[in-house]
Amino acid sequence: MKKIGFSGTLDPITNGHMWVIGEARSIADDVVVFLSENSTKQPKFSAEQRKDIVLRSCAERGWSNVQVMIVKSDYTARVAKRHGVDYLIRGIRTTADFDYENLIQQTNVDVIGGAKTLFVMPPRDLGSVSSSFVKALEGPVGWNWTMKKFVPPPAYHAWIMSWLRKEWDGLWQYSQASVDVRARADTWFLRITGSDAYGGTDRHYHNLDHLVHGLAEIRTWSANVGPSRHDADLVRAAFWFHDLHYVHGDGPAADGELSNEEHSARLWLGSGLGDGKQAGFSDGVAALIRATDHFQGPAISHPLKETMLSVDLAILGQDEEVYRHYAQGIRHEYSHVPDDTYPVQRGQVLTYLRQKAIAGTLFGDPFFAEQYNALAIANMTWELQQLGQ
Known part of the structure; x- marks a missing residue:
């Protein structure tokens, strides 16, 4: 396979996301990460900041065949198809994930004529890792030590710098x-x-x-x-x-x-x-x-x-x-x-x-x-x- 895509808000990118990107690299020559910029969401980091974090996280692992494209107010599957990406890859952690992702992929293919979806299942230690899970860790004593286990270093550094900036400004x-x-x-x-x-x-x-x-x-x-x-x-x-x-x-x-x-x-x-x-x-x-x-x-x-x-x-x-x-x-x-x-x-x-x-x-x-x-x-x-x- 020449190209495969991976999509998400990635706020922040987690080790679970990195695992899926790694799987994508094992079955395609090039991986395109489609980064969603959704006006209805209020992410912690801007799309450009998230793009930079993803690229640095991949570079740390020596993954030179990963590029990032920001998707604004469009269907990711349709944008992927326009750029020669016929398949997207998604991680499935639970049966609820499968039901949701299956509905999305049917819509992508049957309604908007976009890329198809391949599903992969992460290892047990990454099965519960999600951006929302990581976000919920922030605050109590020791939160940073816990978060550090679930995100790549560039994402961790960006997160604690944002937290430190709020603490500093409040002072x-x-x-x-x-x-x-x-x-x-x-x-x-x-x-x-x-x-x-x-x-x-x-x-x-x-x-x-x-x-x-x-x-x-x-x-x-x-x-x-x-x-x-x-x-x-x-x-x-x-x-x-x-x-x-x-x-x-x-x-x-x-x-x-x-x-x-x-x-x-x-x-x-x-x-x-x-x-x-x-x-x-x-x-x-x-x-x-x-x-x-x-x-x-x-x-x-x-x-x-x-x-x-x-x-x-x-x-x-x-x-x-x-x-x-x-x-x-x-x-x-x-x-x-x-x-x-x-x-x-x-x-x-x-x-x-x-x-x-x-x-x-x-x-x-x-x-x-x-x-x-x-x-x-x-x-x-x-x-x-x-x-x-």
């Missing part, structure tokens, strides 16, 4: 802000999420995943504890900046050298983003950033210090799969440490943190302690065993 009340504030916010959002900061390829843990997870933790804490908007924004702003500057290193900074946390605090103060907030906001955010430094943190006093530290340590109390992903990320981030040295150094950190958890002092904020302390002990015990400590 600065972007829609009501002045032109100057918007410009400053835009500049710093790109810098924070860019390749020289959380979006860097060398960031295996202190990265965009970490940023999403922490902000989701803060959102949940805020919803349950009910702090003032001022206090919630303090913690949010501090978390955005707390690992903005991150250079690998062990121990306190040398004389005259700034620690990562101090450097990040100064970047925050230089950003001017807190200028329009309440009095003391900028200094309060800087104090919370500095509090995440183990070496200068003990000397810092702030009413929200324990909340900030608890958010930063919340990853220790996640479920087993997320924690193991975190442990691997830490190892990759410290890949410069030799294999014979890393277990000892990492073991020392974990032993210290585990002892604090056993003593009930790891999470100073009661909201996080209740949720995560027991799981943190179990997770760190497991990792220490893996390290032979």
Whole structure:
């Protein structure tokens, strides 16, 4: 077969969609993805954005024989036929899918004279994956780790960037802000999420995943504890900046050298983003950033210090799969440490943190302690065993 088509809104494209495209490639020389732009729907991403995500997802897998065509206000099967595509391919997950798709394909052929449809059945692990399923995951703590399993990397990156942008704009009340504030916010959002900061390829843990997870933790804490908007924004702003500057290193900074946390605090103060907030906001955010430094943190006093530290340590109390992903990320981030040295150094950190958890002092904020302390002990015990400590 020369060409075969695959159609859908693909908002976002999932691993299930990618499987169907892979099947199409196995039976045809070229695959055309017909991307629907339906005026009655309100997709998260524009048609051009979805096209770009699909093309990048295919390119990552080395699929050079896949092209994408946007279909506007027309029947996909008819457009396919006009472009020399006689068959469309569709994935069937359930009997309900079959009944629906069979009706569509009969209409395509008998009513509009369009392309015929071939049906394929995805493997069991992809049987429940759909765009609507993936969309429904967004929100609760850990949603990003779950979503990551069901979509290709370009789709995942686009989704969390969209989510982060909403969080960022909400922090600065972007829609009501002045032109100057918007410009400053835009500049710093790109810098924070860019390749020289959380979006860097060398960031295996202190990265965009970490940023999403922490902000989701803060959102949940805020919803349950009910702090003032001022206090919630303090913690949010501090978390955005707390690992903005991150250079690998062990121990306190040398004389005259700034620690990562101090450097990040100064970047925050230089950003001017807190200028329009309440009095003391900028200094309060800087104090919370500095509090995440183990070496200068003990000397810092702030009413929200324990909340900030608890958010930063919340990853220790996640479920087993997320924690193991975190442990691997830490190892990759410290890949410069030799294999014979890393277990000892990492073991020392974990032993210290585990002892604090056993003593009930790891999470100073009661909201996080209740949720995560027991799981943190179990997770760190497991990792220490893996390290032979």
